[in-house]
Amino acid sequence: MSDALPAATCPRCGGGFACGAASGPAAHCDCFGIRLSDAQRAAIAGQWPGRCLCMNCLRDLGATPVLTSPSSGVRA
Incomplete structure (x- = not known):
């Protein structure tokens, strides 16, 4: 059994x-x-x-506030 982690490609970057x-x-x-x-x-x-997503993209997105419309029900 291999200890290698599965390779993935980040869909964002x-x-x-x-x-x-x-x-x-x-x-x-x-x-x-x-x-x-x-x-x-x-x-x-x-x-x-x-x-x-890769760690770099998750960190980048985590540092960016999410803008939502008042009717969306999602708040940043």
């Missing part, structure tokens, strides 16, 4: 990264430590559903 979350039910990935608001998580999930 196109860069490669190793996805620890994809390595099984007891997996751990560095992205688990990234703090995102509910609005940021919703925006990311809406734009890239079911996809993992």
Whole structure:
């Protein structure tokens, strides 16, 4: 059995990264430590559903407030 993490391509920047979350039910990935608001998580999930992003993109998106319309119900 290989200890290598599955290779992935970030859909936002196109860069490669190793996805620890994809390595099984007891997996751990560095992205688990990234703090995102509910609005940021919703925006990311809406734009890239079911996809993992690289750490650089997650950090970048985490530093950017999410702008929402008053009727969206999502707050930053």
